[in-house]
Amino acid sequence: MRALERKLFRDFFRLWAQGLAIALVLACGVSIFLMSFGMFLALTDTRDAYYERNRFADVFASLRRAPKSLIPEIEAIEGVYAVEARVSGSAILDLPGKVESAVGQLISLPVSGPPALNVPLLRSGRPPDPQAPDEVMVNEPFAEANGYVPGDIFHANLNGSRRPLTITGTALSPEFIYTIGPGDMMPDAEGFGILWMSEPALAAAFDMDGAFNDVTLKLSRDANIEEVIDTLDALLDPYGAQGAYGRDQQVSNAFIDGELRQLQSMAYVLPPVFFGITVFLVNMVIGRIVALERAEIGLMKAIGYSDVEVCLHYLALAGLIAAVGIGAGFALGSWFAHWLAVLYANFFNFPYLIFSVSADAYVIAGGLGAATAAIGAIRAALAAARLPPAVAMAPPAPPNYKQSLFDRLLALARLSQPTIMILRNIVRWPLRAGLTSLGLALAVAVLVASAFFEDALDEMIDAAFYKSNRQDAMLILTDEVRDTALAEVARLPGALQVEGAQYYGAVLRSGHREKRVSVEGRPEAADLVRIVDADGRVIGAPRDGVLLSKRLAGQLEVGPGDPVTIEFLGGRRETHEVPVAGIVTQYLGLAAYMETGTLNRLMRQAPRITVANLTLDPAERDAFHMAVKDIPGLAGTVMLGDTLEAFQDTIEQNITISTIIYVAIAVLITVGVTYNSVRIQLSERARDLASLRILGFTTGEVSYILIGETALLVLFAQPLGWFLGTMLAAAMVAGFESDLYTIPLVLNRDTFTWASCVVLAASAGAALIVGRRLNTLNLIEVMKTRE
């Protein structure tokens, strides 16, 4: 090894603490980028491959009932490549040994063999025999959650008749990567299953012989999806069509899209923060080293090293720090990615579990890390290269402190000499002081933004479960029925309070803007399920128009009083124009509400319901569940207590893990910035401080000068951090906002206090580590060395 390389490694090991502090900050950036970007690529690739192989459809539509003779007409639509017409239905399942009922979504399998689209991937056993009336294949997660193997039997209420069904096999499908039951907030593999049944058997059970009620299309490459959907809607219109939609509104796909968007915004937002701080720290440290090694740089040039070699020498020092950071970032990032993959495995059902991060992601993450260090070091390295050797050999001129207005102010303020030293130094290096504060402020901001998230979810849960949805159970009906049915629901065992609601699929339009949502009809004075505004105000369903959620109103660009047209997709498929009665801020879904009487008058029909909400006597829960299993025309039940519990469990786990990660990140940033800042203060002022010690200042007084400046900058950083944290939280809210949910911006004083406490504690710790060196400062040595 050449002597210059030895110097490089020795300098690097001598600087290990500072280098490590920087490397860890860089590692954060690299690892988060690696995880989010790597997972983004992996998830995209895995999904695309699965879709391709199992022929996931492009367009989906359901309808009431259409004859099979319509299929050739669908096939003839321009741009349609393949058509799969199916029978689908839902059923309440009675699982052996379980009190609670489960919900099954039934899908027909053609007699001739596997379907043309959305091909289920067999995981065990075999598909149902086309001739057997009581055989089903179930989705693998449902089988696993309930401990089923081929041969097991459970009961289902198929269109009013209770039948035993034999499981012949298990499968996965690209349609159900994310499987969520009707009315559920979280996937519940135990309580919601997909059941594939042979077409003749399913058609017989649902009176669909020679007919279909569900169709999916694959389009040719150059097809115009909007046109195909319009043509299909027109074609299916007479058959009770619900309106066709593309992949963007297919539930499973939409959830994965949402996750991908989050990964993407994470990759764009967080790593730049770390890279920025790394640039600053590298710049500060290499700059200091070049200043310290002025004479050595002069010497290297005097003995014939070229400017390029000198420049590379200092770049290489930053390169070694980057290498450690990138290495740690790779290790950490791979681990994060693995953790995320395990988390995804809970939510997403892919047939292959390999979410491996591609080599590309490593190359890009490593390249970004190296570029970051290079950018940070280049200024100082170029300064070293440009330093004329004759100047380098001479001792540096003393820093250029000049009398200024500021000094006169200091004199007037009658501050102590140490305080004056601190303030002068800040004013002398304003950029460095500013960037130090900014770095620390970012640590505060990261904590504010992560703590905010927890508060926001609490607020969402409170609004969704304790303020709005106060029912214990929700019975979802297959078809709308007269509201007199509520009297029957009230007679169910344990039922205390009963309330009906109506949900209709509809397209809302204003000008050229349109959105497919469900319009909810509910009593004006509904008590179980209430419409609650963000400020806690209860709003009655309007009699004179439609109440829109804020996001929906925003998408349609309408305000109170503006007209919107509603095209109902069910029933008579009528279109009505109604005014916007008001706007309500809600966190979940895209809602449109009308008072049930008004809604039914609009549709010229007697009051109806599609959902019954009720509260239950806890003592009679089991009897209630038993009774529900035999009710005909029930598409599903949702037990809200169970949903809430599952939701909170999942969230709590994730919040704990992410809080640990964010605190670690903030502490790393704080320690990285504080340690380097104080360490450089010590290096720059060792002689001054030693002189003061010789003059009789105590270690405490000298420590005050050393740490005071950084302490002052830490304090400056707090309000700045609160501000940046608020901005960051707002950016996260905007980034995560989707049609499924909106995260409220909840910031309270505890959040700010907590963030500041963590950062203050971490910086105090880092400063003390350097401060300890003051006690061991060898006064004679410091004074003797020439600088």
Add this chain to the structure above:
Amino acid sequence: MANQTQSPQIVFRTEGVTKVYDTGEVKVFALAGVDLQLYAGELTVLLGPSGSGKSTLLNILGGLDHATEGRVWFKDIELTKMGDRQLTRFRREYVGFIFQFYNLVASLSARENVALVTDIAPNPMTPEQALDIVGLSHRLDHFPAELSGGEQQRVAIARAIAKRPEVLLCDEPTGALDSKTGVQVLEALDRINREFGTTTAVITHAAEIRKMAHRVIRFQDGHINAVEVNETRVAPHEIEW
């Protein structure tokens, strides 16, 4: 040109070299027109009070700095026509420097400090040989902090001679040393001058040291005041200051 064959070969020659430092408020004439010759194989001492321009001149000769005006030749090569890149090559191949404050790299051992030069020079001796010449064979793996001032300066000398330079430029090599250790350093320089015939220039403001030189150049306010040739030279260990 005609008498070049009789007198020793000229290694360095300058013509009207000036160096002006423009600090904004005042112009400092560090060199105010210097004409000099340094001859092959000779040990020349540059004497003069502090601030008289000795270091400035030495830096220009060694290609560390540019003259404001005038011309400088190393043998037939005109240094004042060279760019920074060529000067770097020139230093790498021909010049050995020794400074008052040793300028050792603190994180490298004695051997490695010398290797810093042997790594890049075209025809170097080994670091061990160079350190042996200055009498430091027993200190090869010591770091600068573990060496005395005189030893550090001798490492610096070893580093300067390890490339077998044509010229050795020493700026107050004994300036930071007491007279006894200073003598050891001067002896090393003297020995190198004798054994290798290396053209050597030594700056000092200790007048006694002039006695060991072939030639003495006296400086005053950026000018050459006088040039003397010593008929007899005194060995370093007989000098005291």
